Amino acid sequence: MRQVTVLGSCGAYPEPGRACSGFLVEWDGFRLVLDLGYATLPRLLNHCPDGAVDAVVITHEHPDHCIDLHGLFRMRLYGAGDGSRLPLYCTPGVLSRLSGLEPEADLRTVFDVHELPGAYPVGPFELGGVLLPHHVANAGVRLRNDQVVLAYTGDTGPDPLLAELGRDSDLYIMEATDRKGELREPHRNLLTAEEAGHWATRAGTRRLMLTHFWPGNDRAVSVAAARSAFDGEILIADEDLVVPLDPA
Template identity: 75%
Template sequence: MRQITVLGSCGAFPEPGRACSGFAVDWDGYRLVLDLGYATLPRLLAHWPDGALDAIAITHEHPDHCVDLHGLFRMRLYGGAGKPRVPLYCPPGVLDRLQGLEPDVDLTAVFEVHSLPGSYRAGPFELTGVSLPHFVTNAGIRLQADRIALAYTGDTGPDPLLAELGRDADLFIVEATDRPGETQRPARNLMTSAEAGYWARRAGARRLMLTHFWPGNDRAASVAAASAQFDKQVLAAEEDLAVTLGETQRRRH
């Protein structure tokens, strides 16, 4: 099985019945999580009840992308004695932020930390973190295996590096916050759905998934705006949506 499952799709804070940013990747049994924002850990455990992970990649330190990593830390610290440490790929600010929640414990007792941006071998993947503009250090993440690429922006403003991050990706997951007034801000640290479509087209991606929706936004309108810029398949991230990698099929649990 080679698929990615949406754990959460909201930006800033979760809407009822949803969660913030998070994705679970299963590649022939190798399990990797991209981001663990608010309310994603229970959803992760609903899919993988044992909580067994091979790797974690966190794009940046904002809590809507990383706070449930602390819950996973506690689960493994107190309930997983003797288990090997989990490789964690993230910018340094992620551990600094989580350490503030519980300064008397050592996060590296559970996590084997690798700094992003950077390039690493993670199981079957070549994992590459690319620096993209945001309010804090943010690493867009590209996973490549067997000539199939999955790319995820984390949070970002418009930037030419997006075209390289998502170059020929089978699935390009792009933030489409559509925050009111975003395009009028002097420094762009988030994007609109139309911009997501534009950069997916520039990248030559095969499919686009919009995520990080501002709570209350019309997701159908976001898909329509992205589709005006990108003439291939556009998906809206929806909790529990599973997308097969390397194929055009998709399904729900």
């Protein structure tokens, strides 16, 4: 299988029946997780019994993107782990934030930690990325091989680096929070759906997936806003949606 499965799509906190940010990327048996926010771990286990994944990438330390990584840590520490350390690629604040939950437990006993942003071979992919504007250090992520390019913003304000992150990608997963009052903020740290469409166009991506919806927002309205700035295919990141990773 070569696909992306949506584990969660909400920003801040999960709506009923949903989860916060999380995606499962599968490529010929290799399984990589992008973010593990609130309520994503049970959904991941539906697809990967015993948490059998090959790598985890966490964009930043906010709990709606990383909190269930601690659940995966406990699962591998006390239950399903085979003793090997799981490669974890994350910004430095992730470990310090999660270590505060259980200071006596060393997360590095389970995870082989690599700092983002950086360039790494990860299974069938080359992992790269850039720092993007947010309240804390956030790494936009780019996964590529000789057949496909997948990009993911994590959380970000508007920035020219968004065009480079998603350049000529086959799938660009972009936050479209549309939080009320965000446009009045002096320092922008989140995107609107229209801005996501704008940067997707600048990047030349083939498909745009909108995610990180603020709870209560009408997702159809977000799609319409993105459509005003992007002419390509637009997907809504609904839980359990499966998107083939097919090249153009």
